[in-house]
Amino acid sequence: MQDSPLARVQAALREAGLGALWVSAPANVQYLTGFESPEDGRVLVTQDSATLYTDARYTLQAAQQSSVPQFIGRPPESLAHAAEQLARLSAPAAFEADALTVAALDILRESWPGELVPTQGLVSGLRLRKTPAEQENIRTAQKLADQVYAEVRPLIQPGTRELDISLEIELRLRRAGAAPAFETIVASGLRGALPHGTASDKVIQEGELVTVDMGAALAGYNSDMTRTVAVGEVSGELRRIYNAVLEAEQAAVRAVRPGLTGRDLDDVARQVLERHGLAGAFSHSLGHGIGLEVHEGPRLAAISDDPIEAGMVITIEPGVYLPELGGVRIEDLVLVTETGYEVLSQAPVERV
Numbered sequence: 001m002q003d004s005p006l007a008r009v010q011a012a013l014r015e016a017g018l019g020a021l022w023v024s025a026p027a028n029v030q031y032l033t034g035f036e037s038p039e040d041g042r043v044l045v046t047q048d049s050a051t052l053y054t055d056a057r058y059t060l061q062a063a064q065q066s067s068v069p070q071f072i073g074r075p076p077e078s079l080a081h082a083a084e085q086l087a088r089l090s091a092p093a094a095f096e097a098d099a100l101t102v103a104a105l106d107i108l109r110e111s112w113p114g115e116l117v118p119t120q121g122l123v124s125g126l127r128l129r130k131t132p133a134e135q136e137n138i139r140t141a142q143k144l145a146d147q148v149y150a151e152v153r154p155l156i157q158p159g160t161r162e163l164d165i166s167l168e169i170e171l172r173l174r175r176a177g178a179a180p181a182f183e184t185i186v187a188s189g190l191r192g193a194l195p196h197g198t199a200s201d202k203v204i205q206e207g208e209l210v211t212v213d214m215g216a217a218l219a220g221y222n223s224d225m226t227r228t229v230a231v232g233e234v235s236g237e238l239r240r241i242y243n244a245v246l247e248a249e250q251a252a253v254r255a256v257r258p259g260l261t262g263r264d265l266d267d268v269a270r271q272v273l274e275r276h277g278l279a280g281a282f283s284h285s286l287g288h289g290i291g292l293e294v295h296e297g298p299r300l301a302a303i304s305d306d307p308i309e310a311g312m313v314i315t316i317e318p319g320v321y322l323p324e325l326g327g328v329r330i331e332d333l334v335l336v337t338e339t340g341y342e343v344l345s346q347a348p349v350e351r352v
Ligand SMILES: CSCC[C@H](N)C(=O)N1CCC[C@H]1C(=O)N[C@@H](C)C(=O)O
Pocket: 182, 183, 195, 196, 213, 224, 225, 226, 284, 285, 286, 287, 288, 294, 295, 317, 331
């Protein structure tokens, strides 16, 4: 309890001179309470209490899952209940500035007494380093994704539609009790130049590269991995960009260790691609943290000072996108350890 996420948020409130925090970011609601329908939940954390607010659709579920007491009801009753707690505080209450619409803030201001101040990162900062239990959840989600990828890999052949590959992946994830972490990306041939090219009805042809970017969501935690494979013989230029991306990816993975910043790792990959004359075609960041959300801190990007620390789970995913030719992305899921890294994604990276 002493070191639980809730206890740490309460300690942070005391340190910041805040009386309470209204938590509305779904991942933060789940992190603090264990409630697995967090889009329909909010949490009021004070220095010595916490209440989960949700509605009657979730009475039983919230009682089974939540580690904090629940108030079942909708606004205005729920906000009036929170207002009673806030009225006892002498310090201002805070809200999550990155997880509240202007309209929702107006309603809180109309419903509650006292000052309401914006905060950022109070809870999501705690989520950056994963506990051993969280690491295990992500590892299990990735193992399932590896298994599903292996089962579906034989379908990536001439004559198959991209859509049928994504459907097969998503069906197999769901059969196993998981869900897709995000809409599966299957981008073949020229569509490979779309970094977020979700599967279309395009039919895969001989001589194309096919990029599959997939993740499993299990027990609230997500995985994320990309493989690009060749269908038959591909052109020399496609082979060249594939091997350049592979070199960049492997260099960045091998560089992972605590003490660096997100920018340092992004630089490693970008420099390799620069040597191959391809840095201009790497149009996104190197990677991101992952956990209760697919995209969370730290950012691995050219503009990121985010520190890389042991316990973080990150993706390393350089890509090259050339509209006239196609694209390549290779992505691994990596746990940052005290001494370096452990690659969690085990699906084979093929030679092209
Ligand atoms: C819609 S979730 C996509 C998951 C994927 N593995 C991923 O994170 N991608 C695909 C290419 C770029 C990268 C991404 O979206 N990165 C973000 C963080 C960025 O802003 O660069």
